[in-house]
Amino acid sequence: MKSSAKNISLNSYDDIFSTEETREDEKREKVTDMPLSELHPFPDHPFQVRDEDSMKETVESIKTYGVLVPAIVRPRADGSYELISSHRRKHACELAGLPTMPVIVRNLDDDAATIIMVDSNIQRENILPSERAKAYKMKLDAIRRQAGRPSKENSVQVGQNFQGKTSRDLLADNSPDSSTQIQRFIRLNELTPQLQQMVDDKKIAMTPAVELSYLKPEEQTLLLDTIESEQATPSLSQAQRLKKFSAEGHLNEDSMLAIMSEEKKPEKNDLTIKADKLQKYFPKSYTPQQMEQVIIQLLDGWQKKRQRDQER
Structure with a gap:
């Protein structure tokens, strides 16, 4: 069996290769071809299986080379099996028209199965x-x-x-x-599903989203109404103030509207260079103001030189 191909993308490698440790375990365990109909998803599986470009690449890889790394499954009470890893590979096998896929059966309790399920998926891109x-x-x-x-x-x-x-x-x-x-x-x-969706859609950034997670459920519902009415999502500063008002018991419709209707301050774009990094380039007698003046003069000269070079 071939192990690789130059034209397989990195995305498809995520779905057909596992860690060296896992491969060593597989050598000691029996691999069985199992009908896809007997394989059931992990309960409350947190990772979506999406039909995106990387899935198409995985399907093509499986059509050409088969499934190179077996799935990990555990027995269910009804005689079928529960997928611990390889939900994407199973779906790719279905799209590729394969009736079975290779699996390794392990007797795992719920907690051990959960940890393996998370660890086998969390390294993926685009989660x-x-x-x-x-x-x-x-x-x-x-x-x-x-x-x-x-x-x-x-x-x-x-x-x-x-x-x-x-x-x-x-x-x-x-x-x-x-x-x-x-x-x-x-x-x-701790966010409502609607706010979680806004984070997934990149309408709310991660850092303010964490601050908003401390709002009570009813306050989050009120925030959604305010976001809709103001057609704006909270900045980090606004999210921090909302959290503070909530903790103090002062967050209501009026205070939330007042915070959300404020004009957002532009993000600071300051650059700070520590004096000890610059001091070696200047006489010890130079003050910070003198160093700044020399730096500006040098940058002016550098800019004029670049402009002359571009005009040639």
Whole structure:
């Protein structure tokens, strides 16, 4: 069986290759061709399977080379099997007209299956913020249950030590995001579905979205009405003020409208260079004002030289 081809894009590699560790595990496990009709999706699977360009590339790769890396599945009570990984590969097999796909059967409990499911998908490109949010929350809850700790709906504690690793380490394992960024994604689960969709659609940026996640559900509903009436989404500064008013119990229709109707300040575009980086180029007697004057003069000369070069 061929293992690769020069004309396969990087996107399709995401769907047909796994980590070296996974491949080593597969060598020790039995691979079975299983009918697609017996394979069922993971419950509450957070990652959408979309028919986009990368899916077309995966279908073409599977038509040419087959499925090079087996899916991981676990038995269900009714005798069929539940996909842990490879939901996209299964869909690609369906589009390619294949009746079966190779799988490895593992007896996994819910928490172990959840962690593998998240880790096997989270490295993909083009994952929506809401998908990351749900996936990271599912993994965090599974880690806590494995450690014998209750899941807390609105808390992301990351300092406890679980068998030599903190939950911060475990949550960030096999993830492209830092533990701090993961916590920010998890906060998005506190947004209403409509606001989550606006984050996915890039109508609300990630940083203000995290601030808005601290608003009460009824305040978020009111915010949606205000966004529609004002035809504007909150900036970071506005989101921070909305959060502060909410925490103080002062956020209502009038205060929200007042904040949202304010003219947004333009983003600062300042450039700061530390003095210690510049000092070596100047006599010790030079003041910051003198250094600035020399820098401006040099930049003026550089600009005039560029203009002369362009006119030649």
